[in-house]
Amino acid sequence: xxxxxxxxxxxxxxxxxxxxxxxxxxxxxxxxxxxxxxxxxxxxxxxxxxxxxxxxxxxxxxxxxxxxxxxxxxxxxxxxxxxxxxxxxxxxxxxxxxxxxxxxxxxxxxxxxxxxxxxxxxxxxxxxxxxxxxxxxx
Numbered sequence: 776x777x778x779x780x781x782x783x784x785x786x787x788x789x790x791x792x793x794x795x796x797x798x799x800x801x802x803x804x805x806x807x808x809x810x811x812x813x814x815x816x817x818x819x820x821x822x823x824x825x826x827x828x829x830x831x832x833x834x835x836x837x838x839x840x841x842x843x844x845x846x847x848x849x850x851x852x853x854x855x856x857x858x859x860x861x862x863x864x865x866x867x868x869x870x871x872x873x874x875x876x877x878x879x880x881x882x883x884x885x886x887x888x889x890x891x892x893x894x895x896x897x898x899x900x901x902x903x904x905x906x907x908x909x910x911x912x913x
Contacts, residue, residue, distance in 0.1 A: 804881035804896060810888045813895045815903030818871050821895070822846070822909060829865040831872045831894075833883040834901070838875060843901075845910040852879045855886055866892055873897040873904060 800806045813821070821828050822844070832839055832847040839849045850858050852874070862870070870892055874880040877900040884894035897903060905911070 802878060802881060804877075804884070808881070808885070808896075810884045810894045810896055812898050813871070814898055815907050818873070818895070818897045818904065819907040819909050821869070821871060825869075827868050829862070829868050829870045831862070831870050831883070832901075833872060833874050833879050838901075840913065842911045842913050844873075844904060845912050847873075852883050855883055859886075859890055862887075862892065869893045869895050871895045871897060873900045876900045876902050 797806070804810075804812065822830060830844055830847040832843050832849045833852040833855060834843075834849075835851050836849060839847075843849070848861070850861060870887060872880045872883050872887065872894045873896075874883070877896070877898055880896050880900055884896040887894040
């Protein structure tokens with residue numbers, strides 16, 4: 776009896792671990808991501824050279840006030856679905872999406888992609904963007 780219980784516990788453990796790994800991979804955008812990822816340098820080049828690109832910051836308003844990329848529009852991730860109408864005039868443009876490290880922007884990019892937008896998710900988010908020549912404003 777104890778051998779069966781131990782075997783069953785091991786199976787449950789591995790199922791739970793696989794679930795956690797799948798969830799983590801999904802939230803990082805490593806699996807099932809129907810949008811493009813770009814580096815901070817690629818984002819910098821697009822922002823500087825393409826007037827037909829929109830920059831979307833999905834951090835909190837407190838984080839935005841601490842410093843953001845000049846020209847960015849703030850719509851916190853928690854309010855994005857309710858505020859998609861604020862982006863309707865840029866639906867035909869690519870939208871560069873960033874947060875602090877790149878996780879919330881994956882969730883935002885999933886929402887945008889599902890609504891017909893073309894998100895470009897910045898790998899490493901604001902942390903990566905700080906290493907570019909883009910102007911940070913407070």
